[in-house]
Amino acid sequence: MTATPEIQQKVVQLKQQLIQAGYAYYVLDNPIMEDAVYDQLYRQLQDLETQYPELITPDSPTQRVGDQPASQFTSVKHNIPLYSLENAFNQQELAKWQERWQRQAPDVQDFAYVCELKIDGSALALTYENGILVRGVTRGDGVTGEDITQNIRTIRTIPLRLNLDNPPSIVEVRGEAFLPIAVFEKINQEREQSGEALFANPRNAAAGTLRQLDAKVVDKRKLNFFAYTLHLPNHPNHPTSQWESLELLQKMGFRVNPNRKLCKSLAEVEEYYQEWDTARRNLSYLTDGVVVKLNSYSLQQRLGFTQKFPRWAIALKYPAEEAPTIVKDIIVNV
Numbered sequence: 049m050t051a052t053p054e055i056q057q058k059v060v061q062l063k064q065q066l067i068q069a070g071y072a073y074y075v076l077d078n079p080i081m082e083d084a085v086y087d088q089l090y091r092q093l094q095d096l097e098t099q100y101p102e103l104i105t106p107d108s109p110t111q112r113v114g115d116q117p118a119s120q121f122t123s124v125k126h127n128i129p130l131y132s133l134e135n136a137f138n139q140q141e142l143a144k145w146q147e148r149w150q151r152q153a154p155d156v157q158d159f160a161y162v163c164e165l166k167i168d169g170s171a172l173a174l175t176y177e178n179g180i181l182v183r184g185v186t187r188g189d190g191v192t193g194e195d196i197t198q199n200i201r202t203i204r205t206i207p208l209r210l211n212l213d214n215p216p217s218i219v220e221v222r223g224e225a226f227l228p229i230a231v232f233e234k235i236n237q238e239r240e241q242s243g244e245a246l247f248a249n250p251r252n253a254a255a256g257t258l259r260q261l262d263a264k265v266v267d268k269r270k271l272n273f274f275a276y277t278l279h280l281p282n283h284p285n286h287p288t289s290q291w292e293s294l295e296l297l298q299k300m301g302f303r304v305n306p307n308r309k310l311c312k313s314l315a316e317v318e319e320y321y322q323e324w325d326t327a328r329r330n331l332s333y334l335t336d337g338v339v340v341k342l343n344s345y346s347l348q349q350r351l352g353f354t355q356k357f358p359r360w361a362i363a364l365k366y367p368a369e370e371a372p373t374i375v376k377d378i379i380v381n382v
């Protein structure tokens with residue numbers, strides 16, 4: 049039976065309400081409706097989609113968790129490599145990096161750095177076509193990754209459709225998939241109870257979860273995602289800076305880490321680094337450093353890349369914490 053225009057409109061309206069409520073809850077952490085109301089609207093949409101399957105669209109909230117486990121993942125070559133970051137472990141190494149890029153662009157006096165927290169997770173590359181999520185790929189070796197689209201779709205902070213009126217034909221987004229510490233600990237408790245090997249840390253747990261063949265398992269693990277890179281291939285009005293890209297990523301509906309800062313000098317970068325060395329202990333997720341990027345895209349393009357790293361970015365790392373070793377009770381013969 050084909051759906052009447054009223055039914056079609058009802059389905060569109062339910063999807064809009066559920067997508068907006070999901071965005072407020074997961075991305076803004078600011079719920080706009082009771083869970084019970086959300087569940088009731090969700091069931092209404094599910095019933096209508098069951099009755100009228102032709103009304104199901106890929107961006108429907110009911111389409112996040114596939115019920116067919118994958119048999120394997122196919123390899124995909126990244127359109128744009130996922131570069132690694134050069135590491136600096138102290139202020140001296142940071143100053144040397146600045147001297148290096150300034151030697152390459154000695155005429156540049158007016159510049160700014162974008163400082164972003166470095167989340168201890170697993171990098172992902174997302175592709176949207178006409179605003180619809182079509183592919184999600186792991187970092188892999190930076191050149192080739194694994195297509196884990198059906199797993200990515202379960203991450204509620206990754207929009208299935210960009211929140212733009214007329215989206216660019218292709219949008220590439222990179223970011224970090226991660227497990228909040230509390231979620232990581234709960235997963236390990238469950239694994240301990242079921243006698244499974246524990247994950248060593250949230251980063252391994254996130255990477256391991258992303259490569260699960262069954263999306264229902266991924267869904268239960270409650271992965272999260274911060275976007276940090278935006279590419280609009282051959283788009284007329286591309287953002288001209290990293291700061292602009294982060295703002296546009298937020299507008300598109302992504303979760304972007306709010307603890308970013310535009311710094312005019314290395315002194316300000318160092319201040320940010322020290323501030324967050326303390327403040328990060330109150331965050332719900334693990335960080336392992338600060339990423340410092342030259343803000344201007346024209347300067348980024350001028351500086352380019354080495355074999356492995358962009359010359360215009362660096363990771364200023366925090367000292368690794370000794371893993372909280374579980375010290376077995378040592379029975380001392382007294």
Ligand SMILES: CC(C)(CNC(=O)c1ccc(Oc2ccccc2)cc1)c1ccc2c(N)nc(N)nc2n1
Pocket residue numbers: 128130131132133164165166167222224276277278279339341358361
């Ligand atoms: C800087 C970059 C390596 C991303 N890459 C880019 O932003 C980027 C930007 C222009 C590029 O230039 C192009 C080259 C060819 C075609 C198109 C663009 C390529 C990559 C990176 C890597 C890891 C990060 C991390 N763990 N946390 C945060 N917060 N930021 C991070 N940023």
